Amino acid sequence: MNKPRYFPFERNRYFYGKLLTVRDFMSEQSYYSDKRRLTNRLLFGSGVVSGLQAVAVDDKSVSVETGVALDQLGREIVVPSPVAMKLSMMEGFTNNDYAKNVYLCIAYDEKGKEPVHSIAGASGRSDEVSEHNRILESYRLFIREQPPAPALQEYNHLIEDTSIWYEDAHVRVLQSVPRFLQPGQIFDLRLTIEKTLQTPHVEFQYEPEWANVEPLDLLPEGLVKFAEPTDGGQAVYTVTIRMRVSAALPPRTKDHGTIAAKSGTSRLVVGDRLIYDLTQVRQNVEISDEPSEHRMLEAYYARSLDRAIDSPADPCVYLAKINLLQMGATYAIDSVERIPFDDYVLNPTMLYKIFSSQLRSAARFEPSLVRAVEEQQPHSEQPSGFPDIKDDFREMFGQDEEPAKEEQIATGIVEISIMPKEKKKWYERRQRNFHSEEIVHGLGAGAVLITAGLSDEQDDSEAALPQMWNKSDAIYYGPQDVFHDSQYASEFPEVKIGMIHYPKKGTFRIGVRVMQKTERTRVRIRWWAVKTPSEQSAKDSRSLQLEIVEKEAAASKN
Template identity: 60%
Template sequence: MNRSRYIPFERNRYFYGKLLTVRDFMSEQTYFSDKRRLTNRLLFGSGVIAGLQVVAVDDKSISIETGAALDQMGREIIVPSPLTVKLSNVDGFMNNDYAKNVYLCLEYNEKGKEPVHTVAGALGGSEDVSEHNRILESYRLFVREHPPAPAMQEYDYLIEDTSIWYDDGQVRVLQSVPRYIEPGQSFELKLSIEKTLQTPHISFEYELELLHAESVEEDEKLIFSEPTDGGATSYTKRIRLRALPLAAGESKQNASIAAKAGTARLVIGDKLIYELSHIKQTVEVSEEPAQERILDTFYSRSLDRAIETPVEPCLYLAKINLLQMGASYVIDSVESLPFNDYVINPTMLYKLLSATEKEDMSRKIDAKNTEVKEPVLVPVSPFPDIKQEFRSLLDHEAPLTPEQQVTAGITEISIVPQQPKKWYQRRQKNFYSEEIEHGLGSDAAVFLTAGISDEQESSDIPVPEMWKRSNAIYSGAQDVFAGSEFTSNYPNISIGFIQYSKKGTFRIGIRVNQKTERIRIRIRWWAVKALGDSAAGQHALDELETGVNSAASTIA
């Protein structure tokens, strides 16, 4: 298969008396290998099939696991045995600057094997001539100091538009928006900041200039500020936008996202960067579902576009974060397959889709049964409810609906500490929400509780299942799950409340008890209205319940 254009396949035609030469045997091999590689390229793409995980062995060495992969030309790359190598001995590793991120790459490589004497080649010559008797399909490891351009990521250009704000080898700022959305649909603008570990504090902001779109959030300003505790090499900032409805008579329109002139501001340490790209991204807004438009674009591409490959095709196996220690380097961390270059097995993909479909069907059935199912009252005890008898002595009021008795909601609290102005000031650990209205009325006795929300957000934007949240809520003492498969990646926090009974509002406060890379925490809260008229009545009910439980335990 040729790198730049499609070449029609040609195979040998055999007949009695045909003279077979080297050209014929080479054509025989090329016919089958090129056809197989074209199939790999068009049907499976490129990426890791199995294995090839990279880990740090010590401060200066890495180990690569055995595995198999396909490159961008459909060629199979096999690493038959584990390999441990010192990073400075890998091709392409430069000693000019140790405080950086480097990328370990893998490429297909052929080597001659078994040199033999050639009788035909030696005829008429004074010296012996040798040729390799075998060709070994092998691999080559090397280091690159720059990540691939966003446009070179396999099929990403079909799903999202990614542009580069700034890239100097130490810091890279990217911005991504989806290619296709529907009118009125909300979508995310994602800002990605990549940096080295020893790069100073980074902040970036600009004001949005939107056409045929609007911000879902209150402020049309994108602001990112690296947490003061730092310690990470990549951050993501997301804001939600919404596409405006189509004008009358129009079938589609392009929503535009850009920065207002003179508002973009990137600060690295004490340095203000002015040399920023002028980014203007467009999102196609149409009534046709985004999935259908992505497939249409995929299948309408030309064959030349489908088999297009980089000049030097390779796979990015790992991102290696380096720290400068004196006149040398230290490997701080290794991130395997930073760009998620995988080849998905069709059988595995089928089972994943089947499992997802069954789960969705189960949810629909449960929802349907919940809607039509009549409530069933199960008697808990043959004895009368003493608390109900006590309530009959209190003043009666109109019964509340379930919606009036319990309310819930989600709020986000920023946990970015303020920069200390004096050296003796401590970093901020306590953070507070805005005043929240619980909706249960004023002068009401309300019980409040809350937990960390990692719930999935309803979105029409198609994203892989592995990118979604765990759809869980974490509350109570989380150390009971430490070391188990249920451990969350959230920091240990304490949650408190202030209730303003006269106004029917409350405020949530959290204390962050450990370092974290997160810049905000999503809190799910619940408010439950007391069943009594007043706090005194509720207190009496609680006292009565305690007495009943004590008596029951005595009888037992």
């Protein structure tokens, strides 16, 4: 589809007595299909929507399951039934030495269907003329022996800069850095080496020439180096170097960090072959105190429509990377890596669930996030609503007024053994009181309010489930006999819970008294610790009270 067909849109105007021709009916179909595809392209991007799992059937064949994808023109690719094919029978698989990694791709394809006799087309011709009565929107599977250029991968250029040091049929060396950074920010420089399984030992190195960025740790011999392990056996290796932005900028100014190699120092060794003909990679990152997310959005919305709907000459979706082994005069499939370039299309509901899951996971380690999590996911079986988009934009773009200080909250789970010790004497009482070790609440020294309840929540080691699927999660506070003989009754024994707080140490201890016989050997306690916004507020209050007392004393003297 040509770009000019996306705009402007024209639709048929019908009126009584209008002569309808083939052009009118084709225009009617194109109007709706082009609009739908433009929406797909701009709102959803390209990639796998559902299914399309590629697996090896045997040493020489692969199977693609049913599924749906969108290509770079917004066209829907539907595979209605599983298909299995030999690699050697697929388009694009050349008769080479089988020492390459190949890529399984899928593309949109149209085919004519139901040939019928064309009456109008037969006039003046002696031979029979037929036309297809239907157009089947289908697909084609084919093989590519080269991966896509990093610049062609969807939206990657807005997030990171990926450059190629070297590329041939057997080895590819890439380097990736974030595109936007802030002063003092720690980031990763990622060096990726892709090779075939038959390619001999690979080594790569260069002497860095960096500006406004620096490594967190000393580089070995002052070089960025990679040496393939002697046991090898992998098709992809990744070297990550922790870096830090060293530039200190005045507010609201921008600078650039440079990541490059000194001239003549880059070197690639493949087996006994020394390669000096490498690209002189020079990557620039933008440094500013403005949040990176803000700058990504600016770059996203600043792109032209031509860039937004840009697509390769032969648009397709990469379904799998297939690693081949050379077996004499033939080949064998060693492994199949599904969706090697993360070409996925996620719907808004799935994105929201991922966001909520990450927020809950972060709250386990950041007590300050617990309040936000509880507000978004209250203890109820009813799913909460979507977060207010205004809050997201305040976090992204900042806010004019300083937010009010909130209470500091920490929470955690502790298990206490309630297995009584064996009685040494027959007249000794059975042990009923049990207590935990000292627990650090993490809010520092000072007065802290602590509360606790019996917990029937999931263990952190268990698989995280959406709240709507997890009906057993509950925390029980206070006397539990109020729930007896009801659907809300718990399986816990009747217990009493007490706490000891050590303000100077910032720790506390939980005690449990078991009031009835039980087969349980442990109870799980969920605890909460709450601290006032700051100790300064308490000091200000005492100072104000002292000032009032002094004024009253002075007035009484007068």
